[in-house]
Amino acid sequence: MSLKRKDLLGLKELSKEEIGLILDTAISFKEIASREIKKVPTLRGKTIINLFYEASTRTRTSFELAGKRLSADVINISQAGSSVSKGETLLDTARNIEAMNADMIVIRHASSGAAEFLARHVKSSVINAGDGAHEHPTQGLLDLFTIREKLGRIEGITVAIAGDIAHSRVARSNIYGLTKLGANIRVIGPPTMIPKGIEAMGVSVHHDLKEGIRDVDVIMMLRIQLERQGKGLFPTIREYSEIFGLSKEKLKWAKSNALVMHPGPVNRGVEIMPDVADGLSSVILDQVTNGVAVRMAVLFLLSGQPSPAG
Amino acid sequence: MTITLYEKVICDRAGINRSLSRIAHEIIEKNKGTQNLALVGIRTCGVHLAQRLKKKIFEVEKVEIPTGTLDITLYRDDLGSKKAPPVLKTTEIPFDVNDKVVVLVDDVLFTGRTIRAALGSLLDYGRPRAVQLAVLIDRGHRELPIRADFVGKNLPTGKDEKVKVLLEEEGEDDRVVILHSRREDREKPA
Numbered sequence A: 001m002s003l004k005r006k007d008l009l010g011l012k013e014l015s016k017e018e019i020g021l022i023l024d025t026a027i028s029f030k031e032i033a034s035r036e037i038k039k040v041p042t043l044r045g046k047t048i049i050n051l052f053y054e055a056s057t058r059t060r061t062s063f064e065l066a067g068k069r070l071s072a073d074v075i076n077i078s079q080a081g082s083s084v085s086k087g088e089t090l091l092d093t094a095r096n097i098e099a100m101n102a103d104m105i106v107i108r109h110a111s112s113g114a115a116e117f118l119a120r121h122v123k124s125s126v127i128n129a130g131d132g133a134h135e136h137p138t139q140g141l142l143d144l145f146t147i148r149e150k151l152g153r154i155e156g157i158t159v160a161i162a163g164d165i166a167h168s169r170v171a172r173s174n175i176y177g178l179t180k181l182g183a184n185i186r187v188i189g190p191p192t193m194i195p196k197g198i199e200a201m202g203v204s205v206h207h208d209l210k211e212g213i214r215d216v217d218v219i220m221m222l223r224i225q226l227e228r229q230g231k232g233l234f235p236t237i238r239e240y241s242e243i244f245g246l247s248k249e250k251l252k253w254a255k256s257n258a259l260v261m262h263p264g265p266v267n268r269g270v271e272i273m274p275d276v277a278d279g280l281s282s283v284i285l286d287q288v289t290n291g292v293a294v295r296m297a298v299l300f301l302l303s304g305q306p307s308p309a310g
Numbered sequence B: 001m002t003i004t005l006y007e008k009v010i011c012d013r014a015g016i017n018r019s020l021s022r023i024a025h026e027i028i029e030k031n032k033g034t035q036n037l038a039l040v041g042i043r044t045c046g047v048h049l050a051q052r053l054k055k056k057i058f059e060v061e062k063v064e065i066p067t068g069t070l071d072i073t074l075y076r077d078d079l080g081s082k083k084a085p086p087v088l089k090t091t092e093i094p095f096d097v098n099d100k101v102v103v104l105v106d107d108v109l110f111t112g113r114t115i116r117a118a119l120g121s122l123l124d125y126g127r128p129r130a131v132q133l134a135v136l137i138d139r140g141h142r143e144l145p146i147r148a149d150f151v152g153k154n155l156p157t158g159k160d161e162k163v164k165v166l167l168e169e170e171g172e173d174d175r176v177v178i179l180h181s182r183r184e185d186r187e188k189p190a
Helices: A016-032 A058-069 A090-099 A114-121 A137-151 A169-180 A209-213 A237-244 A284-302 B013-030 B045-061 B113-123
Strands: A047-052 A073-078 A104-109 A125-131 A158-162 A184-188 A203-206 A218-221 A259-261 B002-011 B037-042 B067-070 B101-109 B130-138 B150-154 B161-166 B175-183
Touching (some): A016 A284, A047 A058, A047 A090, A058 A104, A058 A137, A090 A104, A158 A169, A203 A209, B013 B045, B037 B045, B045 B067, B045 B130
Parallel strands (some): A158 A184, A158 A218, B101 B130
Antiparallel strands (some): B161 B175
């Protein structure tokens, strides 16, 4: 079995088997991180470009480490300090990168669909590292990997995703991935943050945190995007935090062994209280560790394609 | 499409067992005992053969030799040329390889490229005092300067023949067969 595609743009188009293959492959890559020499020669001679049009610490570092541990050459391009700030279009930048024979382009962009647009126009493999409010497939995959690792299965479990669902690419990727693997999903948030008609994606909607996390196996908290404050989504941060912020007391409403996840960056004291983020239920740092292994698996499986040069 | 022209059994259950018994004794003899000895099987068949050797060495010396498993996929030199990457399994080396005498175990020694990859992988775990190689079948046609220290059977073969080791652990009757087959798309053997 293999991943017979050029690009990874979202979890929506992946089959259950393809997701399973990526997660299984990632198990082997996780072992490499525990070695003294955390590097294998697999992608020697391949070039990976990280093209980041939005700020990122975790995802960019994670992709960079993943590429480097596979011996690929990794170059980072960010908006500041590149000709992007001189007004070059996305397509022109990408074509120039391709002209330098890059094998893979990892892109993060504020516009939904940017990765797909790129994939259509370049021969290099394109990996979506987050496009607008559309998808963030590798985050979804590392969340699936972490849940499967901690709970042993995904089929039949119940996952609550709480926060600004409407603007969250993490939520969308997770909903696609989790439903394909047979989990039940609840989304929780104020009505302003839940898109209309989201039930069609196979989730149930809750506006009350207590009712939403009752008996769930996993609680996924989303970051409240502080830059959106004042746009009428919620009155004040303090009020949001009172009602939807996950505290130690509120966590008791879920199963006693429920996992608490967060894609980062965490706003401590807003959507999640420090004692929960650092508590025993929290797997937030496991998510980060697993992210590198999952991204290595994705790079490895996509590299089975003939290189653009050959 | 593969058309098998003929298939011949070279070695049966008893034959495999006798070869492994002799190899086990040779390993002990060459290393003057089991001090610092470790076995590492190369996936998939080498792993089972390493386990069998471990058992045989235990029967003779009453010592449990540390035994590991190597998946060489990430170290192959033909990854880019394959249409699909092979399925990746885990590597498990549950002991410190530094200063050990590691005996690599594989089923068939052919071009030597698998062993080259295995050496690369093993040496990333540390610096063994020595690495030795045990194979059930040496079929010739080396493409690299590699030779085995312990050989079950030397088997002269044609380059387009295939040698397969089938084992109980994989749900087969123990045997070694030689196949002459022709593929329409003429893929090179790994």
